[in-house]
Amino acid sequence: MLAGLALAGFVLVLLGLLRLQVVQHDELQRLAEQNRIRLDVLRAPRGAIRDRLGRLLADNQPSFDVVFRPMPAESITRARTVVRSDWIQRVAALVEDDTLGVRRRVAEANRTGQTAVLRRNAPYAVMAAVEEMRPDLPGIDVAVAPIRRYPEGTMAAQLLGYAGEINDQELDQRQAAGYRMGDLIGKTGVERKYEEVLRGQDGAEFVVVNAMGKRVSTLREGPPRLPVAGHDVTLTLDLDVQRAMDQAMAGIERGGAVAIDPRDGSILAMVSKPAFDPNEFSRGISFARWQELSAAGGNPLLNRAIQSAYPPGSTFKVVTMLTGLRYGVVRPESHEPVACSGGYVFGGRRFACWDKRGHGSIDLLTALQFSCDVYFYQLGLAVGLDHLQSTARALGLGERTGIDLPAETRGLVPDDAYYDRHFKSGHWPRGVLLNLGIGQGELLASPLQLALMAAVVGNGGHPIRPHVVRSIQGVPEYHVDKPLEPGVETDPGIWDAVHEAMRRVVEAGTATSVRLPGLAVAGKTGTAQNPHGKDHALFICYAPADHPTIAIAMVAENSGHGGSVCAPLVAQVLRRVFMGDTLSAAPHGARPDSLAADTTGADVD
């Protein structure tokens, strides 16, 4: 019985052979002689990316490519005698590539029967030269294909990412998913994260060509497969907020900022400086330019808003305050045992307050308002590591936020296990708590994590999931994943105290430059000590203070105090968002140093 089944299988093979070799012999013989068949790829347009109001952030435009089309069989033999031996050199010179690259692509094209792109988006001069020399260079042709266009240029460049030609390594990994040489693929940002959705599916048709490689007809067998366009993606981004933040930060050399909606986690804006123009990549980028971008110039490809982690500095005092209140260690009106005289002695060492004159004996609200280090040294010691780190994590620090963008950093919130690894187990000095209490020491957070923290504090402890995609065309039930951070559930009175203290920071504390007429803002400044150079400036806030619709975190590397550098820039963003202000004084943003002079109130941490 098994043998019988096997014989039936072999009979099937013989039938297949007979069909080809007897029934279809004449037709296939003819095809074999003239051969012949070329495969033309019908490119699927990649899905567009828009902001929340449908304003375009990425779409496609035609590019004129210099291509090599594999030649029909008999003309290869003929061509070998006709083509001048310097074909490769001349083609390489024409497309401004090395001979090795051209040879490799041509070989691949001959092996697979596919057209190889030798020069993407060639400038007019190159196209003209190709047209002129084409009779001399069999196989070389001009083709039109879509490439990516980013109409807003550098705006939100790191968030959008870019799509470029697939490289060898990606090709190797993703060949099973149907990728081919010359395909566009999302490399970073939304373009990468949503590659599957945006990509669409290329079609193809087999065409019969004559000896000169000219198309004669389509092949009867195997009808063309039509391309399927990729899905359009709508982001949560608001181009107005993005533009306001972009322009406010025009003078910042390096840094990152995030604006998030505290009600649902929608990312409204994301800036990382320095920026790059993704259009450069879709046009095809030279190796020298690539190196310039990736190494020198502060690595603009890095999305500092989510990939860089900074010490949160005094912005973390909000966490210390919340911890103290929620675990009953302090009350809003509590004074710490030691009044601030400009410093605090612990374990035989003196820990300074940023204000050498000292703050005197003050309560918790006032301590946050003026960011008194001495108060928070003592509070840090009192709350202990366990409570402090669990509150920080509940607000989204120390773990990935789960944003739908690649390569997010976790930041760092040290816990017992961490210190056990770094000191002798169980023997780490309690002095670390002093530093943690004011946000220094080992703590690290990305601007995104800081914005999330501000948002969760602002909305009264409700966890939210930061996300950049709002909807996907053709996916009706698209929904955002559950938040990863647990949030903080506690007595409303405690939240009132935290909110009031952050209000006072802006009203009459360290960030009075954010005091805006008709808009209540709650915030906290920060300065992160940087062992490698000038301090980093930080500012977090949410507004309107009673029912926040936006939370912002901004970090400016190596630029000094948060209150003097970042707060005025955030004020510009808020003015623009809530009052339609057009930044008349500084169309390209303001330089931070010039702003420092204008700042009223304490230009301090």
Add this chain to the structure above:
Amino acid sequence: MPYLDWPLALATLGLIGIGLLTVYSATSVPGAHQGLWMRQLAWCAIAFGAAWVVAAFHYRLFDTLAWPLYGVSLLLLVAVLAIGTTKLGAKRWIELGPLQFQPSEIAKIATTFVLARFFDHARLNLDRVRFWLPPLFIAMVPFALVAKEPDLGTGLSFPVMLVAMYFWAGMPPGRLLLGLSPVFNVALFFVTGTIWWFVGLFVALLAFARPRLSLLLVMLALNGAVAYELPHLWNHLHDYQKRRIETFINPDNDPYGAGYQIIQSKIAIGSGGVMGKGYLKGSQKALAFLPMRHTDFIYSVVGEELGFLGALIVVLLYGVVIVRGYRLAAVARDGFAGLMVVGVVTALFFTILVNMLMTVGWAPVTGVPLPFLSYGGTALVVNCLQIGLLQNVALRRREY
């Protein structure tokens, strides 16, 4: 050696000879692969040696070592996913210095041993769950690992082998077909787009198998669940998810990779006609229109140069190998030997069939080489090992 199965041995030698000649022809065009036939010749020597060694030990040794061998091969399959070399988008190879091998080939043989060992003990009692259920797991674990590489073409030989061995172990064909009915259910749904074809088939199957009430109810529930959920699940998927599944089932489904290969293969075979263009005279092959002509698509070169007659001779030789193989199962001395032979021959047959149907355009391109003919050292060694196992049983068939 009076008890050697001579027709089997000669047919194998004939196939290897044709393979060497065809590899020589396919790689005779100036290019990167020129001269590969010499390496293949060297591999032949190793393969014969390996077959000899395997035939020399008594097959009861493999019975004893079945589980350890199976364990090692599973470890290798996990290792290939972790450290394997990626070629054409799939992780199938482990590199050992200059050598490369596919653990899936080794797993095929080890799984055969374990299944044969298990069925040998369980064959009288296949009614009971604890005897018919474990083989399913034994075969499905390596299947899942190989399919994940992804290499569905090779992976499918595990379930196919399993079905043949269930049959040989005494499972009534009706019950076997009934057990397979969810597979038919899914397949028919995708081919025809409705469930009614399957309903008809299922009723006929019931009439044929006449199962006990408990089995009837289980299969009814199972198929009902499949029939109800499948369209739901499918329609619920997004386009790109469906595409991903399609790509998994048929990795080279895109028209401008495999589609091109299939068309070129059909042109090569078809233009060969009945008599062929003559040895070394194939034009499609020479002009490099036929990709992978010395490996997966070597049968197309046979078809082009030697025509239908040459291709027929190859099919006949394979027929001798397979039919003699199954006959050996019937004359084997004990249960283990018979079951092992059925497993080995079925795996071999499945690979041959999938490759040949692919070259004539009737099966998807899955990257499965043609046993004994395709260029490739480790595949040749493993195929000769399989023949060595068959000869092992043949040599001892008169033993008392």
